[in-house]
Amino acid sequence: MEIVVVPDAEAVAEYAAERIARAIRSRSADPYRSGAVIGVATGSSPLGAYAALAARVREGELDTSGVTAFALDEYVGLDPSHPESYHSVIRRTVTEPLGLDPARVHVPDGTADDLDAACAEYERRIREAGGIDLQLLGIGANGHIGFNEPTSSFASRTRIKTLAPQTRADNARFFDSPEQVPVHCVTQGLGTILEARQLLLVAQGEAKAAAVARMVEGPLASVCPASALQLHRDATVVIDRAAASELRLSDYYEYVQERLPGGAA
Ligand code: GLP
Numbered sequence: 001m002e003i004v005v006v007p008d009a010e011a012v013a014e015y016a017a018e019r020i021a022r023a024i025r026s027r028s029a030d031p032y033r034s035g036a037v038i039g040v041a042t043g044s045s046p047l048g049a050y051a052a053l054a055a056r057v058r059e060g061e062l063d064t065s066g067v068t069a070f071a072l073d074e075y076v077g078l079d080p081s082h083p084e085s086y087h088s089v090i091r092r093t094v095t096e097p098l099g100l101d102p103a104r105v106h107v108p109d110g111t112a113d114d115l116d117a118a119c120a121e122y123e124r125r126i127r128e129a130g131g132i133d134l135q136l137l138g139i140g141a142n143g144h145i146g147f148n149e150p151t152s153s154f155a156s157r158t159r160i161k162t163l164a165p166q167t168r169a170d171n172a173r174f175f176d177s178p179e180q181v182p183v184h185c186v187t188q189g190l191g192t193i194l195e196a197r198q199l200l201l202v203a204q205g206e207a208k209a210a211a212v213a214r215m216v217e218g219p220l221a222s223v224c225p226a227s228a229l230q231l232h233r234d235a236t237v238v239i240d241r242a243a244a245s246e247l248r249l250s251d252y253y254e255y256v257q258e259r260l261p262g263g264a265a
Helices: 009-028 047-058 086-095 115-128 165-174 190-194 206-217 225-231 250-258
Strands: 002-006 037-040 068-071 073-075 134-137 159-162 184-187 198-203 235-240
Touching: 002 009, 002 250, 009 037, 009 047, 009 134, 009 198, 009 235, 047 086, 068 086, 068 115, 073 086, 115 159, 115 184, 190 225, 198 206, 198 225, 206 225, 206 235, 225 235
Parallel strands: 002 235, 037 068, 037 134, 134 198, 198 235
Antiparallel strands: 073 184, 159 184
16 A cells, blocks of 8 residues: 655645546557546545646646546435435536546436346446546545445445444535435445555545544454555555544655655655
């Protein structure tokens, strides 16, 4: 795992945007493959990265026309037109500002009559697109990624999950009242996420420091789903100083970043 500690949230956004832009450009430059396939996350953590990417698109530095995107998760039972459905959130924060083709942006279906079949179909679409090149992730205070709550299997695939009370409370700020937060969700599994070619997790602020420390330096354990990143051969964690404040080996991560083989990342 590569640990990159930067001074503040703005630097997290810039670093992540540059990594995503690089993944998009390297795929478009490959004549034997179609455009890049990017995994996108909801939550507040990646918003800065999306804004920094949108600026590159506006300034003509980045062409996103061939990009396909897959979201991690969706609430069960919220109509896609609901402003807090992840269909709406992804449209507002990713599809529109980055100028993506809406037909190439996929979000799990949380309103299907047969949710199991819809989840299997989502997995099929990811495979058909050639797999995800880079998956952007945030982390929940309880260590979840996507909506893979504690004790999610490392082998799990896209499926229905019950949201942890803490996650519902954390997300209540987006709804008029806490009871309106759906109880169930569909989420890519940890096994699905681990198949992406690159993982890029962003976290900012002290509220994430304990979860970040468990993910990076804790044991590999499904009780901290984000510890699954330890199994991936190309996972990068980009955090600000506040989110890094509970890491024990910060000096070592800094030492490594100053001596990257072949120059800076
Ligand atoms: C949400 C999302 C996750 C996100 C996490 C943290 O519920 N399903 O994908 O990473 O919780 O959210 P935030 O970035 O707002 O702290």
